[in-house]
Structures are given as C-alpha cells and as structure tokens.
Amino acid sequence: MTDSKPDVKDEPDFIDNNSLDGTKTTPVFEQGTVDPVYQAKAHVLNNATQQIGMGKYQWELFVLVGFGWAADNMWPIITSLILQPVALEFNQSKPPLLSLAQNIGLLAGAIFWGFGCDIFGRRLAFNATIGITAVFGLIAAGSPNFAAIGCFAALWSFGVGGNLPVDSAVFLEFLPGSHQYLLTILSIFWALAQLLATLVAWPLLGYRTCSAEQTTPCTRSQNFGWRYFMIAMGGFSMICFILRFVFFTLYESPKYLMGKGKDREAVAVVHTVALKNGKTSALSVADLEIHNAEGQQATDAAAALKRKLEKVNLEHVRALFRTRRLAYSTTLIIFVWAFIGLAYPLYNAFIPYTLSSRGASFGDGSVYLTYRNSLIIAVLGIPGALLGGVLVEVPKLGRKGALAFATILTGVFLFGSTTARNSNSLLGWNCAFNFMSNVMYAVLYAYTPEIFPTKDRGTGNALTASANRIFGIMAPIIAIYANLETAAPVYVSGALFLAAGVLVCLLPFESRGKASL
Numbered sequence: 170m171t172d173s174k175p176d177v178k179d180e181p182d183f184i185d186n187n188s189l190d191g192t193k194t195t196p197v198f199e200q201g202t203v204d205p206v207y208q209a210k211a212h213v214l215n216n217a218t219q220q221i222g223m224g225k226y227q228w229e230l231f232v233l234v235g236f237g238w239a240a241d242n243m244w245p246i247i248t249s250l251i252l253q254p255v256a257l258e259f260n261q262s263k264p265p266l267l268s269l270a271q272n273i274g275l276l277a278g279a280i281f282w283g284f285g286c287d288i289f290g291r292r293l294a295f296n297a298t299i300g301i302t303a304v305f306g307l308i309a310a311g312s313p314n315f316a317a318i319g320c321f322a323a324l325w326s327f328g329v330g331g332n333l334p335v336d337s338a339v340f341l342e343f344l345p346g347s348h349q350y351l352l353t354i355l356s357i358f359w360a361l362a363q364l365l366a367t368l369v370a371w372p373l374l375g376y377r378t379c380s381a382e383q384t385t386p387c388t389r390s391q392n393f394g395w396r397y398f399m400i401a402m403g404g405f406s407m408i409c410f411i412l413r414f415v416f417f418t419l420y421e422s423p424k425y426l427m428g429k430g431k432d433r434e435a436v437a438v439v440h441t442v443a444l445k446n447g448k449t450s451a452l453s454v455a456d457l458e459i460h461n462a463e464g465q466q467a468t469d470a471a472a473a474l475k476r477k478l479e480k481v482n483l484e485h486v487r488a489l490f491r492t493r494r495l496a497y498s499t500t501l502i503i504f505v506w507a508f509i510g511l512a513y514p515l516y517n518a519f520i521p522y523t524l525s526s527r528g529a530s531f532g533d534g535s536v537y538l539t540y541r542n543s544l545i546i547a548v549l550g551i552p553g554a555l556l557g558g559v560l561v562e563v564p565k566l567g568r569k570g571a572l573a574f575a576t577i578l579t580g581v582f583l584f585g586s587t588t589a590r591n592s593n594s595l596l597g598w599n600c601a602f603n604f605m606s607n608v609m610y611a612v613l614y615a616y617t618p619e620i621f622p623t624k625d626r627g628t629g630n631a632l633t634a635s636a637n638r639i640f641g642i643m644a645p646i647i648a649i650y651a652n653l654e655t656a657a658p659v660y661v662s663g664a665l666f667l668a669a670g671v672l673v674c675l676l677p678f679e680s681r682g683k684a685s686l
Contacts, residue, residue, distance in 0.1 A: 207624055209460040210427050217439050217452040218423075219345045224446025227343055231351060233417055235358035236409040237295075237336035238614070240302055243362035244329045245271065245514065247306075247402050248322060250370045250543065251395040257379040257387040258395075259315035265645035267319055268514065272645065274323035276638035278330020283631020286335045287485050287624070291342075292419050294335040300410040301328030306403030310396045330638060334630035337618040341626070342422040343442065349619065354558040356611030360550035363603075366402065367544040373398045375540050428624030432457040485628035489621065498620055498677050499629065503636045505669050505676075509576070509613070510637030512665035513606065514644040515658050516583060542596050549600045550607040557611025568616040573673040575609035580666030587659050620678045 248271045256264035278298070286294040302325050309321035341352060377394040379387035413419075420442060426435040436454050443450040490496035560571035582605055586598035621629030648658060 206460055207428060207622070210432075210457050211424060211622070213452070213456050213460070214423050214427060214435065214439070215346055217450055218343070219347060221345070221439070221443045221446055221448055221450060223345055223348045224442075224448065226442050226445045227345075227348070229417060230340060230343060230419075231355070233413050234336045234340040235355055236299060236413065237332035238355050238358040239362035239365075240299055240329050240406060240409070241332045241362075242359045243366050243402065243406075244302060244306070244325060245275075246363050246366045246547075247399070250366060250374060250540075251398065253539075254374060254378045254387075254392050254395045255315065255318055258389060258392045259318075260387075261315045263649050265648040267315070267322055268645035268648070269642060270319035271322045271326045272514070272638060272641040274326025275330040276635060276642060277323075278327040279334055279631055279634035279638050280330075281327070282331025283334035283627055283634055284485070285627075286331075286338060287425075287627035287631075291335060291339045291422050291425060291627075294331055295339055295419055296410070296414045298328045298331040298335060299406060299413060301325070302332075303328075303403055303406035303410050306399060306406055308403075310399035310403065330634065333614065334627060334634045337614060337630060338626045339419070339422065341618050342424045350558060350562055350615070352615035352618070353561045353611045354555075356554040356557055356607065356614055357551065359610060359614075360547075360554040360607050363547040363550050364544070365405070367540065367547040369401050370398055371540040371544050373401065375537050424624070427457060485625045486632070488625045489629050489632070494677055499632070501672050501676050502617060502620065503633055505576075505613075505672050506617070506633040507636040507640045508665045508669040508672070509609075511640035511643050512580075512662040512669070514641050515647060515665075516602070516662040538592070542592070542599075545596065546599045546603045549604040553604040553607030554611045557608040557615075560608065561612055561615060567679050568612055568619070569673060569676055569679050572609065572612040572616060573670050575605050575612060576666055576673060577670035579605040579609050580663040580670065583659055583663035583666065620676075 248268060252264050252267055255261070255267060261267075282294045282298055305321050305325035305328070309318055309325065312318035312321060337352065340355070341349070344351065374394040377392065377397075379392045420438045421434070423435040423438045426432075426438065433454050436452055436457065439450050439452050489499045557571065557575065560566060560574070561568050563571070566574075579602060582598060582601040586595060586602065589595035589598055617633055618626055618630055647661065
C-alpha cells in the first residue's frame with residue numbers, strides 16, 4: 170500500500186474509505202491484518218455493493234436466509250419438545266441421549282458445510298443444508314424405536330448444523346455496509362421459529378401424548394402426537410427448501426469469486442445483482458485487476474494447482490491467525506461460542522422436560538400446561554430479537570457492548586430461576602431467560618461473521634460453530650449424570666453465560682458502522 174496515509178496509533182489504516190456514492194465503508198480490520206491484495210479488492214467490491222444499495226435481490230435473500238436462521242433454532246426446539254413423549258413411548262431411561270445424537274449431527278454439519286463452503290462455494294451448501302433437514306425430519310416421524318429416532322435426529326441435524334455458517338456468509342457478502350444491522354434483525358426468524366414450533370406442538374403434542382404422571386405403560390397409539398408434529402415441521406422445512414431451490418436464483422458471492430482469483434466472474438455477479446435491483450454499476454474488471462500490481466494475491470487465478478492443493482490444507486484456518494490481533498480475536502470468539510454452546514442447550518434443550526418434571530413436583534405438570542408454558546416462553550423471544558437489532562446500533566454500546574450486556578443478564582436470570590417455588594414463578598424466570606438469550610443470539614450471529622475476512626469467513630464461522638457444537642455435545646452428557654430436577658445444571662449454565670460475557674468485553678474489534686471485508 171502507499172505510504173501517504175497518516176499513521177495514527179491504535180486506529181485502523183483505511184483503504185478507499187469512500188464508496189462510489191460517497192458513503193463511508195470503513196473496514197473492520199486494520200491494514201495488514203489480511204492479505205493486502207484481497208483487502209484492496211474487497212474494498213472495491215464493498216463500494217460497488219454500497220452503490221447498488223439494498224434492493225429486490227437482497228430483500229428476497231433476507232427472507233430465504235431467514236429460513237436458515239429459523240431451522241437453526243426450530244429443530245433443536247423440536248428435539249426438546251418431543252424428548253418427553255419419545256422417552257415415555259420407548260421406555261428410555263436416559264432421554265438426553267436423543268439430544269446427544271442431535272448435537273453430534275450439528276457438529277458434523279457445522280464442520281462439513283462451514284469449511285466446505287469456502288472450498289466448493291456457497292450455492293450448493295445454501296440449498297443442500299435445508300433440503301437434508303426436511304427429508305430426514307419427515308422420515309423420523311416413522312421411527313420404530315429410540316435408536317432409529319436418534320439416528321434420524323443426527324442426520325437432520327447434519328443439515329441444520331450448516332445453516333448458520335453458510336447463510337450468514339451468503340447474506341453478509343451481498344449486503345451493503347449501511348445495512349449490516351440486518352444480520353441482527355435476521356434473528357427475528359430465530360425467535361419466530363421457536364414460536365412456530367411451540368404453537369404447532371401445543372395442539373398436536375397436547376392432544377395425543379402420554380403424560381409423565383400416568384401410571385400405565387405409554388403405547389404408540391396413545392402417543393401419536395409427536396409423529397404428527399414431526400410431519401408438520403418436516404413439511405414446513407420442505408416448503409422452505411422448495412422456495413429456495415425452485416423460486417430463487419442464488420448467485421455465487423462476488424467476494425468468494427474474487428478470493429478464488431475469478432475477478433471477471435465477480436464483476437459479472439455485481440452487474441447481475443444491480444440489474445435485478447433496477448440499477449447499474451460502474452464496476453469493471455480493471456478496477457479489481459489494478460490491485461494485482463500491489464502484490465501476489467494468495468488465491469491468484471494463475472496458481473490453479475496451488476488452489477487445488479489449498480483445498481486439502483489448513484490455509485483458511487492459518488489466515489485467521491495471521492496476525493497477533495486477529496489470532497487473539499479469533500481465539501476469543503471461539504471460546505465465547507464454546508461456552509454458550511454448552512450453557513444454552515444445558516438448560517434450554519430441557520425446558521419442556523423441566524417444566525413437566527418440576528411442574529409435577531409443584532402439582533401442575535400436565536401435558537397441556539407444559540406446552541402452553543413453552544409457547545408463552547417462545548413469544549418473549551420475538552421482542553428480544555428486535556431489541557438486539559436496536560442495541561447494536563446504539564453509539565458507544567455497539568456490537569460488543571450489546572453482546573456482553575445480554576450474555577451476562579442471560580446468566581443472571583438463570584440463577585434467578587433456582588429461586589422458583591411454583592410453576593408461575595418458574596415460568597416468569599424462563600420468560601426473562603428466553604428474552605435475553607434472544608437478544609444475545611441476535612447480536613452474536615451478526616457480530617461473528619463481520620469480524621472474519623470474506624475469503625475465510627466460512628472457515629471462521631465453521632470454527633465458531635464447531636466449538637459451539639462440540640461443547641453442546643457435553644450438555645446431554647452432563648444432563649444424564651446430573652439430575653434435571655435439581656438446580657445443578659442451571660448453576661453450571663448460568664456460570665458459563667457470565668464467563669462468556671466477560672470474554673466478549675475483551676474482544677479487540679468493534680464492527681458497528683464498519684464494512685466487512
């Protein structure tokens with residue numbers, strides 16, 4: 170880069186701060202944190218995207234990416250909702266094994282699709298993840314035993330695990346810097362998915378479902394509600410897949426193509442999106458290729474063999490630890506996701522089970538009340554997701570402040586739930602927990618992809634998602650050996666949320682008001 174830029178201590182050295190329409194596109198990273206040729210080209214594409222603005226293509230993509238956000242929350246919620254009736258029907262003494270199977274599938278999906286989308290592109294992964302989820306979700310409705318439902322849970326979760334790593338990368342790479350707050354607003358789909366699942370579960374599971382209070386054996390004919398529920402939810406995911414695959418054309422990410430040395434294809438996509446938005450773009454191939462004189466891009470088109478070999482090495486991982494500050498940021502955000510990955514499912518995945526079992530001890534653990542209360546808790550997630558979208562744009566608070574605030578309060582409300590002495594009190598604490606956890610996830614899902622460079626974003630998302638899923642696997646194991654009717658899992662979960670909140674405060678990058686690379 171040129172030496173004419175002022176050297177201001179502790180401030181990012183910006184490249185081409187102004188977009189073609191005069192809008193600021195300040196980068197998240199300091200100059201030199203990522204490949205300088207890639208960084209310069211990313212600024213050119215950021216400017217072109219900002220010039221096109223938020224149009225028809227991005228709004229359609231917003232809705233379709235929202236399906237991925239919905240699946241990420243809906244299917245773990247589905248597992249938690251069917252946990253009790255499945256355990257009763259198949260006489261399973263260790264119900265959390267179903268959650269364990271699910272979390273193993275989520276981990277495999279996060280690793281495969283997250284790393285894979287940096288290798289074979291975003292388009293295939295974008296459609297396949299939700300399609301796999303729908304198919305195995307529908308098949309699971311016919312499960313003859315506990316082992317079968319466990320296998321199908323792992324398979325549908327393989328698709329679910331890839332939704333966020335892929336979808337967040339896809340959406341962010343087509344999003345103007347002025348509208349990156351929409352990544353936070355996407356979490357409204359996350360909250361709506363929980364509401365939809367519990368709303369459908371209430372009549373279906375409440376109608377033909379065995380009760381934990383009944384003394385006679387639970388038979389399949391008495392317990393058909395969870396199978397109807399699986400058909401309904403699998404059918405919904407299939408509709409989402411059809412809308413994505415049949416009625417929408419996803420273009421490959423311009424930044425992904427540029428990162429692979431395909432400048433001409435990247436420019437073509439920008440012009441295609443501009444045309445769909447009813448606009449034109451001044452971007453040309455020369456605007457990108459001029460930066461090749463500044464150095465050798467790591468994925469230059471001339472190095473075809475090297476790119477082939479790069480597919481089987483850890484180049485994308487090493488890029489995320491290229492500088493001390495970037496390595497520090499990557500490490501901290503991985504630990505934040507890991508702690509939340511254990512804390513959230515350790516409590517949330519067993520809320521219906523806890524409501525039923527603790528409700529029974531309070532004298533009101535009926536199936537009707539269990540799923541009614543689950544629905545009430547789900548409703549509180551919607552305003553939580555909306556509040557997250559507001560907080561991230563508050564000056565001086567930003568992404569980091571909002572995330573730390575929400576994460577710590579989530580832990581505080583969990584500790585408060587241990588004081589509940591009746592069902593209504595427990596319901597109130599659970600509502601507060603769900604409200605703040607939705608604020609937390611809304612910010613977390615927006616902030617995380619913003620602090621990774623595009624060419625390594627899928628890998629960065631995969632690392633965080635994998636850490637989240639690995640620690641999530643521990644949750645059902647802990648639940649098996651820790652009595653879910655006691656406060657022990659709650660204390661562990663609350664402490665992990667508090668620890669994650671502290672780690673957020675130590676993160677070095679604030680992405681509010683800055684364009685991602």
